[in-house]
Amino acid sequence: MTVGVQGEAEPLLELEGVALSYGPVRALAEVSLSIRAGEVVGLVGDNGAGKSSLVKLIAGVHRPTAGTMRWQGRPYAPRGPKDALEAGIATIHQHLALAPRLPVWHNLFLGAERVRKSLLFGLPVLDIARMRREARAALDRLAIAVPDVDRPVGELSGGQRQAVAIARALLWNARLLIMDEPTAALGVRETAEVRALIRGLEAQGVAVLLVSHDMQDVVAVAHRVAVLRKGRLVALREAAGLDADRLARLVMTAEAA
Numbered sequence: 001m002t003v004g005v006q007g008e009a010e011p012l013l014e015l016e017g018v019a020l021s022y023g024p025v026r027a028l029a030e031v032s033l034s035i036r037a038g039e040v041v042g043l044v045g046d047n048g049a050g051k052s053s054l055v056k057l058i059a060g061v062h063r064p065t066a067g068t069m070r071w072q073g074r075p076y077a078p079r080g081p082k083d084a085l086e087a088g089i090a091t092i093h094q095h096l097a098l099a100p101r102l103p104v105w106h107n108l109f110l111g112a113e114r115v116r117k118s119l120l121f122g123l124p125v126l127d128i129a130r131m132r133r134e135a136r137a138a139l140d141r142l143a144i145a146v147p148d149v150d151r152p153v154g155e156l157s158g159g160q161r162q163a164v165a166i167a168r169a170l171l172w173n174a175r176l177l178i179m180d181e182p183t184a185a186l187g188v189r190e191t192a193e194v195r196a197l198i199r200g201l202e203a204q205g206v207a208v209l210l211v212s213h214d215m216q217d218v219v220a221v222a223h224r225v226a227v228l229r230k231g232r233l234v235a236l237r238e239a240a241g242l243d244a245d246r247l248a249r250l251v252m253t254a255e256a257a
């Protein structure tokens with residue numbers, strides 16, 4: 001367990017009284033939440049509770065209409081997803097945005113390919129050897145095996161694809177991964193792989209905000225659980241001692257304090 005790490009570490013991300021309205025629709029109100037390094041926070045709530053809206057605030061897609069965000073102790077006001085990524089916050093969407101026909105190594109570096117000067121004319125060429133090597137090293141830090149960095153991503157299992165998406169985020173120096181329904185399309189075995197991946201991030205000090213409909217996922221990997229209901233944080237508690245049934249009841253019945 002990481003009681004020491006969690007107890008002492010300064011929060012990575014702190015939300016204080018955050019609100020978001022879409023015109024007249026109030027999607028979030030007075031949400032205060034912090035996430036520490038190496039911590040997995042499950043974010044649950046019914047359809048329309050505000051989960052995606054909260055993710056979009058943190059990921060820089062929308063700006064809060066009230067409240068403040070802090071990241072690594074400093075005010076955090078991303079003007080777009082690029083700001084969030086540069087700060088170290090990566091969002092892994094349900095559809096992983098991988099290129100199925102390209103090999104694993106190339107997916108890790110898509111849009112940020114390593115280049116070197118060619119020996120012949122000094123012109124930049126892709127440094128494939130370096131990307132393969134760095135891809136291998138990044139994947140080896142994760143809890144599930146991706147045996148061959150030359151395989152097209154389309155031939156991998158769902159769990160392995162998640163590993164590729166996570167490795168890519170880590171190569172971009174992400175300190176917080178937001179995962180949106182990572183197991184929604186997966187079978188039992190792949191779901192187990194993804195849970196192992198998420199748990200393995202703790203040792204690297206990477207935090208995870210896990211959005212999931214699957215209460216089993218959440219109780220299996222989260223340290224704490226945040227429950228949203230009609231845009232308000234109605235429960236925030238340690239996952240220890242919660243099982244999927246109790247969490248589901250909390251989602252249905254918790255009331256704003």
Ligand SMILES: Nc1ncnc2c1ncn2[C@@H]1O[C@H](COP(=O)(O)OP(=O)(O)O)[C@@H](O)[C@H]1O
Nearest residue numbers: 022025027045046047048049050051052053054
């Ligand atoms: N782009 C938008 N424009 C207007 N209303 C929106 C928009 N996105 C979400 N909402 C509303 O905000 C509330 C929260 O939605 P959302 O954050 O998507 O919840 P969840 O992800 O928990 O299902 C809902 O009432 C939803 O209808």
Ligand SMILES: [Mg+2]
Nearest residue numbers: 048051052053
């Ligand atoms: Mg949503």
